[in-house]
Amino acid sequence: MNPFIGYHFATSNNFPLYSQKLQEYWLAANGLFLRSHRRELEVCLQLTQTQVAGLQPLEPYFRLKVPKVPSLVIADVINAASINPQQEILFYLGVTNYQWWCHTPLQTASSTHVLSLESALDKSYTDGVVEIHSHGTLAAYPSSVDNLEEKGKFRVFAIIGTLNTIPTIYTRIGIYNHFFDINPNHIFELPPQVKCSN
Numbered sequence: 001m002n003p004f005i006g007y008h009f010a011t012s013n014n015f016p017l018y019s020q021k022l023q024e025y026w027l028a029a030n031g032l033f034l035r036s037h038r039r040e041l042e043v044c045l046q047l048t049q050t051q052v053a054g055l056q057p058l059e060p061y062f063r064l065k066v067p068k069v070p071s072l073v074i075a076d077v078i079n080a081a082s083i084n085p086q087q088e089i090l091f092y093l094g095v096t097n098y099q100w101w102c103h104t105p106l107q108t109a110s111s112t113h114v115l116s117l118e119s120a121l122d123k124s125y126t127d128g129v130v131e132i133h134s135h136g137t138l139a140a141y142p143s144s145v146d147n148l149e150e151k152g153k154f155r156v157f158a159i160i161g162t163l164n165t166i167p168t169i170y171t172r173i174g175i176y177n178h179f180f181d182i183n184p185n186h187i188f189e190l191p192p193q194v195k196c197s198n
Helices: 071-083 144-149
Strands: 005-009 023-028 031-038 041-049 061-064 090-096 099-103 107-109 114-116 130-134 153-161 168-176 178-181
Touching (some): 031 168, 041 178, 071 153
Antiparallel strands (some): 023 031, 153 168
């Protein structure tokens, strides 16, 4: 019995309440799904598509349980990242009493990576809902280094890129060892000068 992962069959169209597990795998008539939740968001995403007789189909969903990140917060992140576009920069975004906050952790950075020097027990890290970093003038798309560094977490990951032309933003949800692209408009109230890259 895994204390962190639950395994279920979709015998009804309605999900039961969330379990205490960190993640739940659901085999349904239309494929394999992954479900997880935290106070700020709930997700159910399809891992594979197939046909399984005798089970009920499920629909994927993404529910943000708090207001979207205001455009002013994103504008501040872009302005900070634009100061030195040759060096990546990392931010944690979280919500307290339905108000978004932005924290820039103590970090070490280069043109190809950024790493927080703060403890994984630091409140701004543990309470972070969105982890966002810049790619300077490069495309807003995750690198192999990003894939390694972002494994094992349940949060939204965002990348800001092409800061020398029209700033772009890429977002995905990380559910421990699974990543799923999501539309940035599901998370952010984007300033008009920022374009989505996925």
